[in-house]
Amino acid sequence: MNKESVxxxxxxxxxxxxxxxxxxxxxxxxxxxxxxxxxxxAGYYADSMVLERRKRKRVKNEPAQAxxx
Amino acid sequence: xxxxxxxxxxxxxxxxxxxxxxxxQVMEQRLxxxxxxxGQRLNAEISLNDEISSPIVTxxxxxxxxxxxxxxxxDYQGRYALNVKTAGRYFNWQLRLDQSTRHLLAAxxxxxxxxxETYAGKLKSFGDLPSNPxxxxxxxxxxxxxxxxxxxxxxxxxxxxxNPNDTGHNAYNPSSVSFVLRTNPSLLSAVA
Numbered sequence: 591m592n593k594e595s596v597x598x599x600x601x602x603x604x605x606x607x608x609x610x611x612x613x614x615x616x617x618x619x620x621x622x623x624x625x626x627x628x629x630x631x632a633g634y635y636a637d638s639m640v641l642e643r644r645k646r647k648r649v650k651n652e653p654a655q656a657x658x659x
Numbered sequence: 660x661x662x663x664x665x666x667x668x669x670x671x672x673x674x675x676x677x678x679x680x681x682x683x684q685v686m687e688q689r690l691x692x693x694x695x696x697x698g699q700r701l702n703a704e705i706s707l708n709d710e711i712s713s714p715i716v717t718x719x720x721x722x723x724x725x726x727x728x729x730x731x732x733x734d735y736q737g738r739y740a741l742n743v744k745t746a747g748r749y750f751n752w753q754l755r756l757d758q759s760t761r762h763l764l765a766a767x768x769x770x771x772x773x774x775x776e777t778y779a780g781k782l783k784s785f786g787d788l789p790s791n792p793x794x795x796x797x798x799x800x801x802x803x804x805x806x807x808x809x810x811x812x813x814x815x816x817x818x819x820x821x822n823p824n825d826t827g828h829n830a831y832n833p834s835s836v837s838f839v840l841r842t843n844p845s846l847l848s849a850v851a
Contacts, residue, residue: 597696644694647721 603640611636665733666785669744670842671726673792674718674808678726679838681749681765682706682815683713685720714749714765718816728843729754731775737783738772738800756799756820763806763818774798775840776805785842792841805835 599607614632619625672679686707689699706712716727730742741754743765753770756763775782776796779789797806799820809823810816824831 595698600694641696641699644692645720647723 597637597640599640603643606643607636607640610639667730667732668785668842669728669730670840671728672797673726673839673841674836677718677722678724679716680719680724680727681713681743681745682715682717683748684724684727684745685717686713688720688724712815714752715815715817716754716763716765726841731785733784734772737774737781739775740770740772742770756801761802761819761821763820772800774800788840788842792839795838795840796835797838806838807833808836809833 611632614635615628618628618631683706686703689695689703690707695703719726725745728744730744732740732742734740743749743752743754749765752765752767754763754773755766755769756771757766774797776798777787777789777793779787781798782788782795797818798804799806802820804820806818806820807823808816808818818836823833
């Protein structure tokens, strides 16, 4: 895990990033753990998933096929 | 070249559903992505300009990447030399197993020989291919061994004709790679 590397998140990726970071914290935050570890891990997971998501290509559905039926 | 056992053909290879390409093609594709971090960009630029890593045969990042076009030139006894026919930096280079690392890469000269093995046994000539596309194993003539696939810690997939298991424990012995060969349809019709 990089110590202080911060990557750029595009606007349409924010919701995705927040969702992953939020869910990670919700699951793992507790009284017995160092909060900083949880915070860093949440950021790491969210960053990594954004990078992983960018590898996928997205194809739009064929428009309005139902219209001619 | 009228001898039926000596037909040269072109085709593309796939493994794990991904096309085989040269590492520099992967790096070019990565640099084309609009959203790329500085770290990723620098790594790709280093690999792209590195004469050692860029001709390594690897797997593409995405399944719709353009596969490396290879020419299969029969020698005799079913041995094939593989030439790169994709336009660009490595056009007409030959696939070769590096003499020290045993990695599969493109080299200007001194290409290695391979045998193609289908479920029906070693391929004697182009006409013996049972289907197109077809599952094949690449058999290294030098080492008398099918190619294995391995990956560096950084995620570069490569192929080699040496057991990549360096743990010494036989539980980690790999099985050989099952490639898919798709031959070029225009040549198929020319043969018929």
